[in-house]
Amino acid sequence: MRPVSSGAVDFIDVRETNLAVVLRFIRREAPCSRAEVAAGTGLNKATISNIVAELITRGIVVEVGASEERRIGRPAVMLTLDGRRFTALGLEVNVDYLSAVMVDLAERDVLTWHEPVQAAELGAEGCVVRLADLARRAMGEMARQHREVLGITIAVPGLIGTSDGEVAEAPNLGWHEFPLVDRFREQLDDSSVALSLDNDANLGAVGEYRRGALAHTQNLVYLTGEVGVGGGVIINGALMRGSSGYGGEVGHITLMQDGPLCGCGRRGCFEALVGIGSIIQQAAPDLAGSTAQPLTDLAAKVAEVARRAEAGDPRTTAALVRVGEWLGRGSAILLNLFNPQALILGGYFVTLAPWIMPPARRTLAAHTIAPNLGGCQVALSTLGFTAAARGGASSIIDAIDTARLPLPRSGSAAHR
């Protein structure tokens, strides 16, 4: 996560760091006693008492009575995370939808929204208006529930620039050097909430790592299956960003010399072969419309492709086999280079899995040098179109856990 434009993250003191250490321990080990927290964190008992008292005052930790099984004599008072009062919001803008996922401090889902939009038609400014509206509604909902939103992360299918809060390039949205965070903050009209921005594939990988079916797999690659195809890579439990944030740009590796034209202007990119726009063009060209126009109603068109494949339409099934083969070839490059324990396919790949996965698995095995795929499990995402938004929300919780984002002092939170 790249926190930007927030006064709140400028100053983090030692006490805040110790508080984060204690909070992280309780999140992992709850229910646990103060003595266990002291033993587990190395902080002394007086410091622990102090910090726990503050966490209780802030409404983040609650005492849940005694753990009778575990002790002889006077039972210890156990601590557990409450954190219902505080929430984090992940947003995603993509070619044909907006997503919003709100989680509380214990990373429980509070709300999950998914709305269709035609991002290219709306334009960048129009998207910001819709996105801010979505955020405002979600925050209003939290206010009604007496909860506070600690931060917002926005996921975008594009290259995030080195300038704070700017989308350098999002060809499938038609955005170029767009100062998303600044424009979003203006629209939101809230100067206090911490805002950050990241690539959809990166946040999707974080979502899978924190909340997916294969959560906590230490080496994991996530592939988005949208109009764009992005890669998010977790190595030893940490997101790989590359030296300037351009890591995992799998969509534009050249797979086919003189292949079909890609949105980036090159030919034969992975995305031009297996992105959902290309899939519709190959499998159901009658639905694709003019190539000069952005695709609209993607979900309906993908559903129609699936219907035709189900009915055994030969052109459709033949095209999906070709797509699957290219998906396998591109994925083999990821396996040869990253040797992950899991490759997770998201987005529309899940919808079309019955037809594209068998050929994909065949070519993947043929083009991967390590025996048995190097131990890699190939799985479909169970997070649907909310993986990136979910990862965005989780990355805020992570920032709090590592004291990069402070919790508000007691009294500043809305009270139940």
Added chain:
Amino acid sequence: MRPVSSGAVDFIDVRETNLAVVLRFIRREAPCSRAEVAAGTGLNKATISNIVAELITRGIVVEVGASEERRIGRPAVMLTLDGRRFTALGLEVNVDYLSAVMVDLAERDVLTWHEPVQAAELGAEGCVVRLADLARRAMGEMARQHREVLGITIAVPGLIGTSDGEVAEAPNLGWHEFPLVDRFREQLDDSSVALSLDNDANLGAVGEYRRGALAHTQNLVYLTGEVGVGGGVIINGALMRGSSGYGGEVGHITLMQDGPLCGCGRRGCFEALVGIGSIIQQAAPDLAGSTAQPLTDLAAKVAEVARRAEAGDPRTTAALVRVGEWLGRGSAILLNLFNPQALILGGYFVTLAPWIMPPARRTLAAHTIAPNLGGCQVALSTLGFTAAARGGASSIIDAIDTARLPLPRSGSAAHR
């Protein structure tokens, strides 16, 4: 590094860990006082005095008098690393050569040897005999100099298996499931020295990271330019291995559909397009001999290719342009996925750089999505054919620094 078959690494105590912490601090900060070591490591002064005394007794640290500039009043006694007494050996076996690099504890070069062999003709057992002979000579030289060899790492161009000390597959050497470490120890007839084994590209990347012209670049990709083309990847200062050791297998990503046959049995692999065997076949087919036979006298043949290119022979130069273009295309995949700060080309790529680099840079830029290569510097290795052996030696120093490999007790070392 994967330490194997060494009794010495089985037991590491707290004292050894603290000793490693102090040693690492002195390596980085020397000359420094005991008080500075205490402040920098968080260990108390009594422990520091104790450990420093032991390091001095072992001949690893020496007192170098006072630092007068830095203090008022009584000047502090300063400590610096000596470490001449202890050394680490890196060995490499490749298709046409063996390399040996010995460094002392301060990572200064003690000896650098490079010998031509025809590995495929010798066979696996023959190679082990030659490699053990090289190691024995190097260790004999150390004994004459009253130095002790703490460990040996062997670099091999192949897949290292999950079984300890086994080379799973090294197609260009003709090795398959070969228990290299066990066979090497038998030949060496020394049961005490710690032995480990790794892939040549991984160790080459470590060599570049520790000792190359762009040393300490935190995100770095190294490409070997041998008969095989391997990739070693450093991410945030650490070697990326993948979940089962198969990370960075760039040589067998498929670049060209229905391309030339590769040693692995597939077609159009990166290595089949830009490996040195393929380069000779394309640029000087009269030197290549029968494709069924392993290539011999590579260095002489590459020199002849360079001579012809220098003389402007059109077939040679045209072939080298094609090779450069494929090198750029393959490298672009690495830049798109890893977004490193440096891409370093080693081995024979360096010899042929005047002809292959201009087209390589052109296609690399054309196929990399991030502007300005995402800030990546493309450089030629300055470590020649010793990068992997050097990395192997460094990885032993690193194991000592992190207490994964203990230093011998005083008295066990040979004395000057």
